[in-house]
Ligand code: NAD
């Protein structure tokens with residue numbers, strides 16, 4: 001494979017750190033740009049000092065002038081707790097930030113893979129969701145800074161593609177988990193694992209019957225690489241695990257693997273919490289030959305090992 005100059009925005013976050021690691025393993029030159037809002041240097045500590053890795057503190061809402069052959073745009077807080085901390089900033093990152101990334105790509109002739117989200121489908125009326133479903137999003141609800149920002153970002157990508165022949169690749173990511181997920185970002189997998197390891201009761205919101213589909217991070221990164229390195233499809237393409245689990249089933253799985261004696265406590269369901277979410281990944285299967293390989297049991301076991309290691313090191 002040719003060795004490329006690759007820019008990863010949001011590279012010090014959960015997904016970005018795994019992506020940077022994989023790109024370095026493939027012998028590319030990697031520039032990781034991050035403002036460290038929801039990511040950390042710790043996430044890429046293992047890459048610092050590597051001759052082909054560079055870490056730049058930068059906010060993509062400001063213009064950036066560097067050279068790149070490929071750009072993975074991941075910069076954007078992803079958990080509701082993080083993206084609702086400063087909703088206007090979240091919108092700026094997905095809009096002004098996206099324009100800057102596309103402007104940079106246009107100047108360099110770089111291909112851009114943009115990480116969109118299943119949240120563009122909102123609280124969907126159809127299950128599972130295919131890419132041609134337009135979504136059911138509340139434009140003024142508490143999730144709108146994220147959902148609507150991501151919808152504008154997709155539109156910007158398509159319009160730069162149409163107006164400037166820019167090569168864009170849009171992936172819509174469904175719930176993904178794994179090592180280096182922020183332990184207290186309020187997302188369900190990290191919440192349940194940390195609660196189980198601390199012997200606290202697992203907080204089930206609502207009746208726990210709402211479903212999500214959980215993709216292990218290594219599978220998702222395979223999907224990113226396959227999408228970026230094919231020449232036919234602009235997207236959007238759904239990437240996620242089509243196996244659906246209720247939150248109650250997830251809680252039971254975490255309790256079983258950790259051997260924790262913690263029980264569960266029911267708390268109110270947050271506003272605008274989708275009842276069901278599951279990707280239709282036929283398009284990814286057809287175009288990329290991609291599908292997840294790691295099942296929930298194996299992925300949770302790896303993730304729990306990571307958190308146990310962090311606790312032992314005194315990092316958590
Ligand atoms: P994360 O919060 O761990 O990573 C995002 C990174 O972007 C962080 O390191 C953060 O500091 C950085 N960032 C935020 N705003 C920035 C800005 N203005 N300038 C520069 N850096 C900035 O989240 P993640 O789970 O790794 O998500 C990565 C991308 O994937 C996000 O765009 C997110 O919307 C998308 N996504 C993730 C999931 C998931 O389940 N993890 C699902 C759907 C979409």
Ligand code: UDP
Nearest residue numbers: 062063064065066099100101103104106107
């Ligand atoms: N931009 C950037 N780096 C570059 C090129 C452009 O950050 O290498 C930013 C710049 O702020 C610009 C935006 O991207 O405003 C959009 O660029 P584009 O060329 O599409 O539009 P214009 O320069 O006409 O606004």
Ligand code: UDP
Nearest residue numbers: 186187188189191203204205210212247273
């Ligand atoms: N959830 C839960 N307990 C928690 C955190 C979340 O039951 O401690 C539920 C939440 O209500 C939602 C699901 O788990 O139905 C997934 O929530 P998360 O915030 O992880 O992701 P998203 O809602 O963005 O899919």
